Each structure stands twice: as C-alpha cells, then as structure tokens.
Amino acid sequence: MLLLAAFAALPMVAARAATPPDTIVIVKQIDDIITLDPGEDYELSGVEIATNIYDRLLRYEAEDVSKLVGGVAESWTVSPDGKVFTFKLRPGQKFQNGDPLTAEDCAFSLQRVVLMDKTPAFLLDQLGWTKDNVKDLVKATAPDTLQFTIKADLAPSLVLNLMTSIVASVVDKKVALEHEDKGDLGNGWLKSHSAASGAYKLVAWKPNESVVLEANPNFRMGPPKNRRVVVRHVPETASQLLLVKQGDADIARDLSPDQLATLSGDKDVSVASFPGSDTWYFGMNLADERLKNPKVREALKYLVDYDGMVNSFLKGRMFVHETFLPNGFLGALDYNPYKFDVAKAKKLLAEAGYPNGFDLRMDAPNTSPFTEIAQSVQQTFGEAGIKVSIVPEELKAVLGVYRARKHQLLLVSWGPDYFDPHTNADAFARNTDNSDKPATKPLAWRNSWYIPELSKETAEAAKELDTAKRIKMYEDIQKKVTDEGAFILMFQTAQPVAARANVTGFRAGLTEDITFYRLTTKH
Amino acid sequence: MAGPTIGGGRIPGWGIVRRVLRTLGSVTLTFLGLTVVTFFIGRVIPIDPVLAIVGPKASNETYDRVRAEIGLDLPLPVQYWRYLLKVLHGDFGTSVITSQPVLRDMLDVFPATLELAVLALLIGVVLGVPLGVVAATHRGRWQDHLIRLLSLFGYSTPVFWLGLIGLLLFYAKLGWVAGPGRIDVGYDDMVPTVTGLLTVDALLDGNSEVFVNALRHLVLPASILGYLSLAYVARMTRSFMLGQLRQEYVLAALAKGLSHGRVVWVHALGNVWVQLITVIALTFGSLLEGAVLTETVFSWPGLGLYMKNSLFNADLNAVLGGTMLVGVVYIGLNLISDLIYPLVDPRVRGQRR
Numbered sequence: 063m064l065l066l067a068a069f070a071a072l073p074m075v076a077a078r079a080a081t082p083p084d085t086i087v088i089v090k091q092i093d094d095i096i097t098l099d100p101g102e103d104y105e106l107s108g109v110e111i112a113t114n115i116y117d118r119l120l121r122y123e124a125e126d127v128s129k130l131v132g133g134v135a136e137s138w139t140v141s142p143d144g145k146v147f148t149f150k151l152r153p154g155q156k157f158q159n160g161d162p163l164t165a166e167d168c169a170f171s172l173q174r175v176v177l178m179d180k181t182p183a184f185l186l187d188q189l190g191w192t193k194d195n196v197k198d199l200v201k202a203t204a205p206d207t208l209q210f211t212i213k214a215d216l217a218p219s220l221v222l223n224l225m226t227s228i229v230a231s232v233v234d235k236k237v238a239l240e241h242e243d244k245g246d247l248g249n250g251w252l253k254s255h256s257a258a259s260g261a262y263k264l265v266a267w268k269p270n271e272s273v274v275l276e277a278n279p280n281f282r283m284g285p286p287k288n289r290r291v292v293v294r295h296v297p298e299t300a301s302q303l304l305l306v307k308q309g310d311a312d313i314a315r316d317l318s319p320d321q322l323a324t325l326s327g328d329k330d331v332s333v334a335s336f337p338g339s340d341t342w343y344f345g346m347n348l349a350d351e352r353l354k355n356p357k358v359r360e361a362l363k364y365l366v367d368y369d370g371m372v373n374s375f376l377k378g379r380m381f382v383h384e385t386f387l388p389n390g391f392l393g394a395l396d397y398n399p400y401k402f403d404v405a406k407a408k409k410l411l412a413e414a415g416y417p418n419g420f421d422l423r424m425d426a427p428n429t430s431p432f433t434e435i436a437q438s439v440q441q442t443f444g445e446a447g448i449k450v451s452i453v454p455e456e457l458k459a460v461l462g463v464y465r466a467r468k469h470q471l472l473l474v475s476w477g478p479d480y481f482d483p484h485t486n487a488d489a490f491a492r493n494t495d496n497s498d499k500p501a502t503k504p505l506a507w508r509n510s511w512y513i514p515e516l517s518k519e520t521a522e523a524a525k526e527l528d529t530a531k532r533i534k535m536y537e538d539i540q541k542k543v544t545d546e547g548a549f550i551l552m553f554q555t556a557q558p559v560a561a562r563a564n565v566t567g568f569r570a571g572l573t574e575d576i577t578f579y580r581l582t583t584k585h
Numbered sequence: 586m587a588g589p590t591i592g593g594g595r596i597p598g599w600g601i602v603r604r605v606l607r608t609l610g611s612v613t614l615t616f617l618g619l620t621v622v623t624f625f626i627g628r629v630i631p632i633d634p635v636l637a638i639v640g641p642k643a644s645n646e647t648y649d650r651v652r653a654e655i656g657l658d659l660p661l662p663v664q665y666w667r668y669l670l671k672v673l674h675g676d677f678g679t680s681v682i683t684s685q686p687v688l689r690d691m692l693d694v695f696p697a698t699l700e701l702a703v704l705a706l707l708i709g710v711v712l713g714v715p716l717g718v719v720a721a722t723h724r725g726r727w728q729d730h731l732i733r734l735l736s737l738f739g740y741s742t743p744v745f746w747l748g749l750i751g752l753l754l755f756y757a758k759l760g761w762v763a764g765p766g767r768i769d770v771g772y773d774d775m776v777p778t779v780t781g782l783l784t785v786d787a788l789l790d791g792n793s794e795v796f797v798n799a800l801r802h803l804v805l806p807a808s809i810l811g812y813l814s815l816a817y818v819a820r821m822t823r824s825f826m827l828g829q830l831r832q833e834y835v836l837a838a839l840a841k842g843l844s845h846g847r848v849v850w851v852h853a854l855g856n857v858w859v860q861l862i863t864v865i866a867l868t869f870g871s872l873l874e875g876a877v878l879t880e881t882v883f884s885w886p887g888l889g890l891y892m893k894n895s896l897f898n899a900d901l902n903a904v905l906g907g908t909m910l911v912g913v914v915y916i917g918l919n920l921i922s923d924l925i926y927p928l929v930d931p932r933v934r935g936q937r938r
Contacts, residue, residue: 082771093894096682104640181640253684266774269683269690270894271886274773292770296884297893300749301765304757310764458899459631461641479642502644 081312084289086565086582089296089305090315093270099252100231101171102180106477109228110574111273111293116231117260117282119149119168119208120222122481124578127571128390130222134168134232134259135208140218144527147221149208156280157234158256158263165202170235172200172210174247185229185480189221190214215525216484217532219392223482227575233257261286261580270295275579286580306331306560312584313568314560318430319377322558330563335378336570338555339388341486342380342435344424345464345472346548349510352420353470356546361410362471363550367402367442372553375434383554385540386490390572392529393483393536397544407446419447425463426473428454435552436473464508467498475555476505481573483536484524490549491539492517509548516542608923612916619912620672623905624665632899638681668905677909678902682894687906690891695910696781697767698880698887701807702872708811709818710865714854716815717822721830722849732819739816744875747809748882755805763801765884772798806883810875814868821864822857829853858929866918873911 081087092107100112121133132138135149155163176186176196190213191199200210212221224230234257238248241255248257256264259282262275273293277285294311296302303321305311307328317325325331346353346362353359368382383389384398411419422443426436433454440450450471455463463469479485493506494517500507506517516539523535544551557570564585571577635652636643643651652658656667671678677687685693720732755761763769767783776783776790784803787796829835830853838848877889884890888907895903 085770087770093682093898097684181643184642184644250684268693268886269685270694270890272773292773294766294770294884295886296765297890298745298749298765298882298884301752301882301884304752305764308757308760308764310769456632456897458633458637458897462631462633462636465633465636465641499645501646 081310082290083584086288086291086313086568086579086584087311088291088293088313088315088579089302089311090293091297092273092293092295093297095267095269095273097253098256098264098267098273099180099249100228100233101175101178101247102182102249102253103228104181106574107293110577111264111267111275112228112231113260113575113577114262114275114291114579115256115260115264116233116258117155118227118232119225119230121226122576124569124576124581127569127576130226133226133230134163135225138222140222144216144218146209146211147218148203151206151208152282153206155259155282157237157259158278158280159234159237160280161234161236163232163234163259164205165208166205167235168208168232169200169202169210170238171231171233172229173197174233174238175229178247178249180249182227182229185224185227188214189216189224217524217526217529219529219532220482220484220524224480227480232259234259261578262291265290283580287583288579291579291582303560306562309562312562312565313582315557315570317558317560319375319379319558322378322560325560331560332563333558333560335556335558337381337389337572338557338570339390339572340475340477340555341383341386341388341551342473342475342553342555344439344550344552345469345474345505345509346550347467347469347472347509348512348548349467350470352416352422353548355414357410357414358416359546359548361407361414361446362443362448363400364403364407364410365443365446365448366400366439366550366552368398368400368552370402371435371438376431376553378556378558379431380553380555382552384551385544386486386549386551387483387536387540388478388486388554388572391478391481391483391486393533393540395537395540397541399544402442404442404445411446411448416447419449421449421451422471423453423469424450424471424473425453425455425460425469427457427460429457432457432473439473465503467508467510478573481575483532484520487520487523487536487539490543490547491520506548511548608920612920615916616912619909620669620905621665623908623912624668625661627901627905628661628664630899634681634899634901637899672909677906680895680903680906681900682898682903687902690903691888691906691910692781694886694888694891697783697885698873698876698889700782700784700803701810701876701879701885701887702869704803704807705810705814705872706865706869708808709814709868712811713815713818714822714861717819718826718849718854720819720823721826724827729823732823736816736820739812740820743878744809744813745878745882747812748806748879751805751809752882762805763798765882767799767802767885768795769798769802806879806885810872810879813875814872817868817871818861818864822861825857825860826853829856855929859926862922862925862929866922870911870915870918873914 094105095108096105097103098108098111100116103109103112118133119135121131123131134151134155136152138147138149140147151165157163173196175183176191177193203209237257238252241248241251243250254267261278261281263278265274265276267273272295275291277289279285296305299316299318299321302314303317306314322333325333346359348354372380372382382398384400385395387394411417424436426432436452440452443450460474464472464474476489489505491506492504493511493513496507496510496512506513519535519539523532523539526532526535559568559570561568565582567581567583635648635657639647639651656664680687680690683690716732720729723729756764772795776786776792776795779786779789783799784796787799835848835853838852876887877893880887880889881893892907895907
C-alpha cells in the first residue's frame with residue numbers, strides 16, 4: 063500500500079478531470095463490432111454506431127421513434143399492385159465531405175448490399191433481389207428520384223420498414239468506389255471509415271477499445287450539439303460503474319440490477335430504463351417424445367416463476383411478456399396467460415402420463431442472467447418432479463447446439479432484425495421443411511416444430527396490404543405460438559441506462575436502429 | 586561429445602557453433618510443438634468458427650460456402666499443413682473480429698501489454714529481491730513472517746479481485762490514480778504512435794500532460810500485476826538466499842572480518858542471481874498470461890483482452906496468432922536468460938577461458 067501511495071503521489075499534480083464539455087463518453091461492451099460498413103454491419107453495437115453515422119432512406123427519427131418519416135427521402139409512393147416504390151429525395155443534401163447526395167448514391171447503396179452478399183444481405187434478398195437482377199430493379203430515374211421494383215409478395219409496410227434498417231443506409235458512391243479494392247465496392251475501406259451524411263462522421267474505430275465520432279457539419283438537420291461522442295469498450299461492468307460514478311464516463315450501458323441499486327440516492331448519477339426488443343425464451347425440442355406431447359409443453363409453461371424472477375434478480379432488466387412480438391412493434395399483444403402454478407402443471411403431467419415427472423437436459427449460456435434464470439427454472443421444474451440438469455456453455459456454443467437441434471430444453475434470447483412484425487413471425491412461426499437440411503433454420507425448425515398451416519398464415523400476414531387486417535393476423539399467430547408452440551416465451555428486455563446528472567436526452571432505443579446520440583446534451 | 590580436433594587441440598569456436606545449432610534445433614521443435622498443440626486445441630473447442638463469421642441466423646447455403654472458404658471441410662492434417670505453411674510465410678491469417686491481418690493486430694495490441702508487463706516486472710524485481718533477502722537474513726523473526734504473509738496473499742488472491750478492490754480504493758475512494766483504460770478520453774490520440782508504449786511515446790513527443798495521464802492509468806494495473814510477481818520473486822529469493830547463507834564461504838567471509846551487509850548483499854546475493862534470472866524470465870512470461878484478467882478489469886486494450894475476445898468469439902486465427910506470440914516470447918526469454926548466465930556466473934565465465 064505504501065508502494066501505491068508513493069507511486070500515486072507523483073501523478074497527483076494533475077487534477078482529476080471530468081470528461082471534456084463538448085464530448086459525450088459512453089462506456090459499453092462493444093467487442094461485438096467487427097465492421098462499420100453499413101452493407102456488412104450486423105452486430106448490435108455496430109448497428110447502433112452506424113445508425114448515428116449514416117442517414118437512411120426512411121427513418122423512425124429520434125424526435126418521435128414511433129412514426130415512420132422520410133430520412134434521405136422526402137416523400138414516397140407505392141404502385142397499386144404494391145410492387146413499384148418511388149422515392150423523392152430532399153433537396154440540397156450533402157455527404158460529410160461536401161459531395162452532393164443524389165438518387166444515384168441511394169441506388170448504389172442498396173445494390174451493393176445485395177452484390178457484396180454479406181450478413182445483412184438477406185434483408186434485401188427477401189424482396190426477390192439477386193446479384194443478377196438488382197441493377198435492373200433498383201434505379202435512379204432522376205437525380206432526385208429513386209425507384210425500385212420488388213419481385214416478392216410482401217406488404218408495402220414491410221418493405222417501407224426495411225428501408226429504415228441498416229441496409230438502407232446511404233453511402234457516398236464516389237468515395238466508396240475511390241477506395242475500391244479488387245471489386246469489393248469499397249467494403250475493405252468502409253469497415254473503418256465513413257462516407258456518410260448522418261449526424262456524425264467516424265473519426266476512428268479501434269477494435270476492443272473505442273469508437274470516436276465527430277459531429278457532421280453537413281447533416282441535414284444541422285450538426286448535433288455535442289461535438290464528439292466516444293464509445294469506450296469497458297468489458298467489466300463493475301469498472302463501468304466506477305467510471306460513471308467518478309465522472310470519467312457520462313453514460314454506462316451494461317450495469318446489472320445490483321450495481322444500479324448502489325446508484326439510488328447518488329445525486330450525481332441518474333438511472334433510467336428503456337424497453338428493449340429482445341425476447342428471452344426456452345426452446346423445447348419436439349424431437350424428444352416427451353416434449354412432443356402438448357400437455358407436457360403446457361405443463362412446463364406453468365412451471366416457470368415469471369413474476370418471481372422479474373421481481374428479484376431481473377428487476378429493471380426484464381418484464382414478463384409471453385408473446386413473440388415485443389411491445390412497441392406493430393401487432394404487439396398484451397397476452398400473458400401463464401403464471402407459476404405447480405398444481406396445474408402436476409395435473410397436466412399426470413394426464414400426459416408422467417405423474418412422477420422425468421429427467422430433462424437444459425443447455426444454457428454461462429453468463430448472467432442466463433445462469434440465474436436456468437437455476438430458477440431448475441428449481442421450479444423440480445417442484446413437479448422434473449429433474450433438470452443444466453449444461454452451461456459459451457453463448458456461441460449454445461447456438462451451435464441449437465442449430466444442430468441437439469438440445470432438449472434450451473435457454474436463449476432472440477432479437478428482431480428490423481422494425482416489422484414479420485422478422486419475428488418468420489422465426490417463431492415458420493417451418494415448412496422439417497428435414498435436416500432446410501434452406502434456412504428458423505426457430506420453429508430448430509425445435510422440430512413442424513407447422514405447415516401456421517407457416518401459411520405467417521406468409522399471408524407478410525403480404526397483407528391492409529394494415530388493420532395485418533395486425534389482426536399477427537395477434538392470431540402470436541396466440542397460437544404462445545399456447546401451442548415449442549417455446550416458453552418469458553420476458554422482454556429493458557435497458558437500464560446510468561447517466562451523469564448533467565447529461566440529458568439520451569434514450570436507448572427499442573432496437574439499435576433507433577438509438578440516437580444526437581439529442582444528448584451536457585450542461 | 587568431443588568435437589573435431591586439429592593436432593590434439595579443438596577448433597576454436599566449434600563449441601559455440603554447436604551450442605547455437607542445438608539451441609536452434611530445440612527452438613524449432615518447441616515452435617512446431619506449439620503450433621500442433623494450439624492448432625488442434627483450436628479445432629476441438631465447442632464453438633463453431635463458421636457460426637462466428639456468418640452469425641446464428643445465416644442460411645445453410647451461406648454456412649456451407651463460408652465453411653469451405655476457410656477450409657474447415659478438409660481433413661485435419663491437411664488443415665494443419667496449410668496453416669503451418671502460411672505461418673512459415675509470416676501469414677497468420679485474418680482476424681474475424683478486426684478484419685485485419687492477425688500479425689498487424691499483434692503489433693497493435695502487444696505494446697500495451699508490454700508496457701504493463703515491463704513496469705510490473707520492474708516493481709516485482711526492485712521490491713521483491715530485497716524483500717526476499719531481508720526475509721532470509723531475518724529468518725523466523727517478524728520481518729520474515731510479514732514478508733511471507735505478504736507473498737502468500739499475493740499469489741493466493743485472484744488478480745481480478747485485487748484489481749477491482751484496487752480500483753474501488755485507489756481510484757473511486759482516494760482518487761490517487763486514474764480509472765480503467767489507457768488514457769483519459771480528452772488525451773486520446775494526442776501523441777503520434779512511435780513505439781506503441783504510450784508513456785514512451787509521450788516522452789518522445791515531449792508532451793508531459795499525456796505522460797502523466799498515461800502513467801496515472803498505468804500505475805494501478807502495473808502495481809497489481811507487479812505485486813503478483815513480487816510475491817513470487819520474494820519467495821524464490823528467500824529460499825535461494827537461505828541456501829547460500831548456509832554455505833561455508835559465507836562463514837569464511839564473516840570470519841575474515843567482512844561486514845555482514847557486504848557478505849549478504851554482495852557475495853551471497855551475487856551467487857543467487859543466476860537462479861533468479863530464470864525465475865524473472867518465467868515471471869515475465871506469466872505476467873503476459875496474468876494480463877488476461879487484469880486487462881479485462883482495467884479495459885486495457887492489450888494482448889490479454891484481445892485473446893479473451895478472440896477465444897469467446899471463436900476467432901481461431903487470432904487465438905492461434907496470440908498463443909504463438911506468447912510462445913515465441915517464452916522461447917525468446919529462455920534464449921536471453923541462457924545468454925545472460927555467463928555474464929553473472931563467474932563459473933560459466935571461467936569455462937569460457
């Protein structure tokens with residue numbers, strides 16, 4: 063200790079400084095970022111950063127995240143058959159370097175997603191676009207007019223929602239092509255540079271360390287008030303807590319409930335909670351004879367202590383939500399039929415022929431709060447005689463087991479891909495090919511839940527032009543999945559945010575696509 | 586074992602050549618062994634490296650394409666052979682996480698770890714050796730007990746716990762040092778990167794503010810790592826010294842009238858250095874490993890944090906590259922300590938003559 067004191071004495075001369083006044087410092091786990099090219103970027107933290115760098119064709123804007131408005135586009139029309147979409151761009155827009163933004167850039171940006179065929183390309187592939195046809199189907203018909211045609215039967219509201227997602231980010235064509243390397247459409251360079259027209263430009267991304275953004279003077283709404291935003295990778299949440307308490311960080315994003323509890327009464331730090339869009343659930347593999355029995359599945363749904371968990375270790379972090387569309391999404395439903403009820407579960411198990419329960423294996427990620435949920439469920443299942451053995455693994459390993467359908471019971475979470483109900487319906491309520499080699503592996507398939515009829519309803523809902531009718535269809539599909547499905551749907555996430563008292567206006571969005579930095583200010 | 590002779594005398598220098606050859610041979614074998622072990626361990630971990638690239642939502646078509654692209658459909662020995670050939674050409678592949686060549690990543694992250702480990706080692710040696718000597722000369726008395734307790738605490742306490750408690754105390758409560766990270770946000774990127782060692786770069790640039798800030802960030806993690814090496818170095822010094830103090834020459838020197846201090850600190854300690862060099866070299870190696878947890882707690886963007894992230898993301902090239910780097914450092918340290926022996930051991934010097 064003497065040693066430390068001696069070492070500390072020297073640097074004491076420099077007074078402890080708070081973060082610079084024009085800079086917002088966010089501490090967060092951002093080791094998932096592998097690229098910041100919006101045509102490739104699909105990791106949660108990466109998409110959030112790109113949301114703030116690139117403007118998109120359409121947006122759910124920071125000022126009102128519930129309303130679909132124009133982004134780069136000012137207005138749009140859809141042909142009566144729902145196949146041709148025409149967008150009129152706002153006049154006088156510029157990229158960060160001053161280049162004018164034209165419909166040519168918009169067409170190029172959409173085309174390059176399909177041509178590069180990286181992770182998020184599937185979002186546009188579902189429009190029927192391929193490497194061969196995308197250049198014909200997506201075109202600039204005038205410098206301020208973009209027009210595209212879709213080849214698939216999809217509801218216009220779905221297509222428009224897709225144009226608010228990461229793949230509709232507008233990239234400066236000239237700059238991207240200047241940095242093209244072996245026909246990569248600028249992908250290599252754009253991984254760590256920006257050619258954008260959004261609120262910020264990218265100054266630097268150092269993997270596992272930080273992302274630095276600077277206000278873009280050419281942003282169509284004017285540059286944001288905070289000049290710089292620094293997102294720092296702090297893997298240890300206890301360190302995040304100390305940093306925000308000391309004022310070396312303005313906002314901490316990954317604090318656990320017990321860490322948040324230590325902040326109550328701290329007048330320098332305020333805590334707020336925003337709904338997130340992740341669904342936490344158990345998958346039950348119907349390849350297992352016992353789980354194939356609907357009565358057994360229903361019994362298990364009564365054996366989860368939903369309220370007990372959200373009132374204890376999940377407090378502030380999740381709330382009970384037993385349907386697959388998160389609150390805030392079109393068609394979301396307030397339908398929570400299952401409560402913890404051992405007597406009812408025992409009766410159902412007896413009817414199913416298992417009065418004494420059985421042994422069950424559960425694969426679960428080995429991090430908090432997966433571990434705590436797994437343990438709670440192990441205990442409550444035990445009350446009805448079901449002996450659960452937990453297999454804790456790295457999340458990536460659990461996902462491997464899941465994709466190979468090697469589980470019995472498996473705990474995991476799911477996040478929507480874009481702001482439209484189809485993204486989750488397509489995962490939870492579609493499985494038309496239960497063979498071992500389907501083209502894709504939706505969640506219903508991963509649990510061997512073969513549902514040709516329900517899959518048809520899901521496909522119909524995606525096509526429905528009348529929004530009111532469409533909502534009704536999703537409500538119906540959700541109830542069926544909750545009641546009969548291969549999932550124990552439990553929680554929707556909440557995102558607690560701890561911010562310094564002098565920092566206001568930060569809101570964690572329902573998805574990364576609507577988490578904005580530009581309204582955050584420091585006094 | 587005799588070398589070729591000319592007229593009964595040995596060819597001068599042959600011994601050195603043979604020694605160099607033998608060292609090179611063992612280095613090559615060690616290196617090969619290292620590649621085999623890391624490669625095969627990398628292939629049996631339960632995380633699917635293809636999923637790490639394509640994500641859990643990918644279609645089967647994409648999955649199979651990427652699997653073939655990274656050669657995972659080939660037999661293991663073929664995969665290994667390909668990997669080895671690439672490594673021999675200095676190509677460690679590209680990291681999934683950073684999309685950069687792994688070698689480039691290593692050059693980016695290693696200086697941060699080196700800076701931490703060097704300062705930690707300095708603390709460990711400068712304080713650990715004298716403590717060990719004092720413990721040995723005061724064997725059984727309170728000084729000895731105190732120092733042994735200190736050591737015991739050092740190598741039996743988890744480093745992440747020490748790190749968190751250290752942060753809580755010296756950063757949050759007392760404010761003596763700066764928090765997690767290498768530098769305050771306000772000072773980021775203010776000095777050009779020359780060596781990658783932030784304190785050195787700041788000095789080269791003549792920027793005292795950045796130097797002080799970087800040092801304030803460095804002190805705590807380095808002290809904690811240094812404490813671990815101190816614990817080990819002090820314990821080993823103590824036992825080596827006890828061995829020396831029992832020798833007859835010590836008694837003879839004292840009888841001759843030399844001062845106690847001179848006998849202990851010059852004669853006895855002088856003979857201990859040979860053994861200590863091996864200990865210190867090993868300590869330095871283990872500091873690189875110990876850095877994994879320390880770097881996580883302190884958000885220190887070095888090799889440890891890099892390896893941890895790569896491992897959890899099944900970024901095989903990065904894991905193999907990082908392991909190889911640590912391995913090469915170990916091999917290098919062994920070579921260096923071999924070279925230093927003759928400088929401090931009069932007997933080895935004598936053989937040379």
